[in-house]
Amino acid sequence: MRYALEDLTGYAADLLAVAGLDREKAATVSRLLVSADAMGHTTHGLALLAGYLDEIASGAMKVTGEPVVIADRGAAVVWDGERLPGVWLAAKAVDLAAERAGRHGLCAIAIRRSHHIACLAALLPAATQRGLMIIVASSDPSAAMVAPFGGRGAVFTPDPIAVGIPTGGDPILIDMSASITTAGMSARLRGEGRRYPGAWAIGPDGRATDDPGVLAAEPPGALLPAGGLDHGQKGYGLALMVEALTQGLSGYGRADGEREWGASVFVQVFDPELFGGRAALEWQAGHLADLCRASTPIDLARPVRLPGAGALAGLRAAALEGVAPHPGILDGLAKYAARYGVAGPAPMLREPR
Amino acid sequence: MRYALEDLTGYAADLLAVAGLDREKAATVSRLLVSADAMGHTTHGLALLAGYLDEIASGAMKVTGEPVVIADRGAAVVWDGERLPGVWLAAKAVDLAAERAGRHGLCAIAIRRSHHIACLAALLPAATQRGLMIIVASSDPSAAMVAPFGGRGAVFTPDPIAVGIPTGGDPILIDMSASITTAGMSARLRGEGRRYPGAWAIGPDGRATDDPGVLAAEPPGALLPAGGLDHGQKGYGLALMVEALTQGLSGYGRADGEREWGASVFVQVFDPELFGGRAALEWQAGHLADLCRASTPIDLARPVRLPGAGALAGLRAAALEGVAPHPGILDGLAKYAARYGVAGPAPMLREPR
Numbered sequence: 001m002r003y004a005l006e007d008l009t010g011y012a013a014d015l016l017a018v019a020g021l022d023r024e025k026a027a028t029v030s031r032l033l034v035s036a037d038a039m040g041h042t043t044h045g046l047a048l049l050a051g052y053l054d055e056i057a058s059g060a061m062k063v064t065g066e067p068v069v070i071a072d073r074g075a076a077v078v079w080d081g082e083r084l085p086g087v088w089l090a091a092k093a094v095d096l097a098a099e100r101a102g103r104h105g106l107c108a109i110a111i112r113r114s115h116h117i118a119c120l121a122a123l124l125p126a127a128t129q130r131g132l133m134i135i136v137a138s139s140d141p142s143a144a145m146v147a148p149f150g151g152r153g154a155v156f157t158p159d160p161i162a163v164g165i166p167t168g169g170d171p172i173l174i175d176m177s178a179s180i181t182t183a184g185m186s187a188r189l190r191g192e193g194r195r196y197p198g199a200w201a202i203g204p205d206g207r208a209t210d211d212p213g214v215l216a217a218e219p220p221g222a223l224l225p226a227g228g229l230d231h232g233q234k235g236y237g238l239a240l241m242v243e244a245l246t247q248g249l250s251g252y253g254r255a256d257g258e259r260e261w262g263a264s265v266f267v268q269v270f271d272p273e274l275f276g277g278r279a280a281l282e283w284q285a286g287h288l289a290d291l292c293r294a295s296t297p298i299d300l301a302r303p304v305r306l307p308g309a310g311a312l313a314g315l316r317a318a319a320l321e322g323v324a325p326h327p328g329i330l331d332g333l334a335k336y337a338a339r340y341g342v343a344g345p346a347p348m349l350r351e352p353r
Numbered sequence: 354m355r356y357a358l359e360d361l362t363g364y365a366a367d368l369l370a371v372a373g374l375d376r377e378k379a380a381t382v383s384r385l386l387v388s389a390d391a392m393g394h395t396t397h398g399l400a401l402l403a404g405y406l407d408e409i410a411s412g413a414m415k416v417t418g419e420p421v422v423i424a425d426r427g428a429a430v431v432w433d434g435e436r437l438p439g440v441w442l443a444a445k446a447v448d449l450a451a452e453r454a455g456r457h458g459l460c461a462i463a464i465r466r467s468h469h470i471a472c473l474a475a476l477l478p479a480a481t482q483r484g485l486m487i488i489v490a491s492s493d494p495s496a497a498m499v500a501p502f503g504g505r506g507a508v509f510t511p512d513p514i515a516v517g518i519p520t521g522g523d524p525i526l527i528d529m530s531a532s533i534t535t536a537g538m539s540a541r542l543r544g545e546g547r548r549y550p551g552a553w554a555i556g557p558d559g560r561a562t563d564d565p566g567v568l569a570a571e572p573p574g575a576l577l578p579a580g581g582l583d584h585g586q587k588g589y590g591l592a593l594m595v596e597a598l599t600q601g602l603s604g605y606g607r608a609d610g611e612r613e614w615g616a617s618v619f620v621q622v623f624d625p626e627l628f629g630g631r632a633a634l635e636w637q638a639g640h641l642a643d644l645c646r647a648s649t650p651i652d653l654a655r656p657v658r659l660p661g662a663g664a665l666a667g668l669r670a671a672a673l674e675g676v677a678p679h680p681g682i683l684d685g686l687a688k689y690a691a692r693y694g695v696a697g698p699a700p701m702l703r704e705p706r
Contacts, residue, residue: 202651226580248629254644292504296505296559297505
């Protein structure tokens with residue numbers, strides 16, 4: 001079943017708004033969640049909406065107001081997000097950082113006490129479309145499911161970092177976690193009785209495993225950092241970097257003993273025009289992208305792709321053909337639709353357009 | 354054979370200075386090369402000195418002058434390094450970025466046409482000692498030995514990124530390449546007839562291999578990105594990020610067809626005092642470091658360590674006990690010492706101090 005983008009977005013926005021979220025915030029959150037689904041990040045799109053609605057109902061997600069400015073030095077900004085919706089806060093930070101980068105060359109915004117920010121990749125096009133380079137990172141101080149290199153006890157969240165790079169043509173959209181896989185993917189595989197394609201987790205016995213069940217076992221295992229048992233110092237380094245950028249610069253993190261689902265967030269935008277020039281950056285990045293696409297593939301039938309190529313194709317297809325949410329997601333929202341009296345979206349007709 | 358830090362540094366500085374490099378530049382380059390050896394980064398310390406001396410002799414490394422300022426927006430700076438010694442340029446960029454970060458909260462400096470910058474980790478303490486957080490990245494537009502994920506044809510250099518994070522106690526000093534291993538380590542293993550401990554390269558046949566010889570074969574293989582065949586999208590993303598930060602922001606890179614050994618460089622310093630506070634960052638990072646050290650190790654005899662712990666221990670030991678350069682390095686410098694009439698360093702006496 002496929003649904004028109006605007007119908008899914010409107011449905012999600014209605015649910016959030018009737019639940020109590022400011023209309024403007026609901027519009028941004030729903031737009032970016034549906035965008036994540038269209039980009040193929042189906043664990044970080046509408047799959048999160050039920051959880052967000054629960055957080056609104058319990059009062060754990062704030063529904064109105066603005067972030068509090070803790071520091072503002074022009075190019076360096078810190079907000080207290082006060083548990084406002086992270087997707088909306090992050091999008092707002094991207095906008096402000098983009099504007100400030102146009103004045104200072106770059107701008108970094110650290111946000112403490114944000115709620116969850118969902119799919120980082122969905123935030124990138126707002127910058128790359130303006131010819132800006134962007135980095136977004138996030139961590140959740142209340143949770144730990146990723147082990148440091150050499151350890152079997154969890155310390156970190158998957159600690160994603162995303163980078164958007166304009167090329168003149170399609171931007172490069174990187175979105176990767178410091179762990180081999182994510183918590184969302186692990187929960188999905190566990191729910192579907194499936195396994196990881198590799199030994200991506202470690203059990204409490206210290207052995208690497210392809211069983212996502214170890215995360216929910218007692219005692220629990222942990223996700224392995226990128227590089228795994230062989231060279232997990234890479235993912236370990238990335239996780240430390242992301243937690244320092246997000247929790248260190250915002251001044252709010254694990255040391256505060258946070259127990260509630262949320263995020264510390266880092267957003268940085270560069271305006272290449274104030275560095276070596278926008279045309280120069282696009283020329284370099286475009287050339288680099290060409291070199292990657294021209295690299296002889298390992299499997300000759302599968303050309304090398306740039307990060308984000310699939311997501312951009314998904315966005316384009318979704319605009320024409322709509323989106324088919326991952327199985328179970330709309331079913332999971334039905335009880336909220338009933339509770340709030342919101343009509344579900346109508347599937348698209350099958351005729352070719 | 355161990356040598357006193359100041360004797361090794363003086364020897365290297367004399368060689369560079371007699372070869373023609375400005376005394377002040379020679380002092381900085383030699384100090385940081387020896388520091389790299391003390392930190393255990395023995396492929397990126399004095400092992401590079403012979404190559405640098407060759408580049409001075411051929412005129413490929415500029416021996417005097419200052420970088421040209423291409424852009425200066427306060428917090429965003431671009432230099433043309435004009436092929437001056439990269440170690441000196443990078444150290445100078447760290448100093449300027451640290452000073453500017455104290456005014457703006459952060460400062461990023463991109464350098465085009467730098468010469469090689471050696472060991473990134475050696476550059477970090479100058480910032481962390483001042484309570485600043487620092488990121489350094491480097492790439493060489495003239496070379497390619499790392500494949501993109503899914504490819505067997507090289508596109509990138511190992512594209513290191515290093516991050517220094519103050520904790521109040523020992524700083525966290527991350528220094529990692531986007532590839533599983535480095536070009537320097539590959540050349541050393543090849544020269545010593547050894548193999549990688551894992552399948553860290555890919556042959557021209559598209560098969561992963563532990564043979565560092567494939568890099569020098571014809572047709573050549575390539576280093577695999579971090580994550581390897583299993584999840585090499587991590588190293589691929591890191592490499593793209595590093596090349597965009599270094600070549601994209603500096604406006605000089607692969608698209609220019611550079612053929613000479615050198616670097617595009619990115620240095621960014623954050624002053625946490627102008628974000629959420631220095632004490633807050635150190636509290637968060639120190640707590641995170643404690644959590645890592647407390648993670649149950651996979652091998653109960655090998656506690657989890659923080660990145661940089663070994664390097665800091667090496668620096669402390671070197672100050673007391675001197676440094677033992679990797680076998681062959683001082684022998685390789687003997688011909689330069691003879692050519693330039695510089696006396697070699699005397700080994701330290703064996704008595705305990």
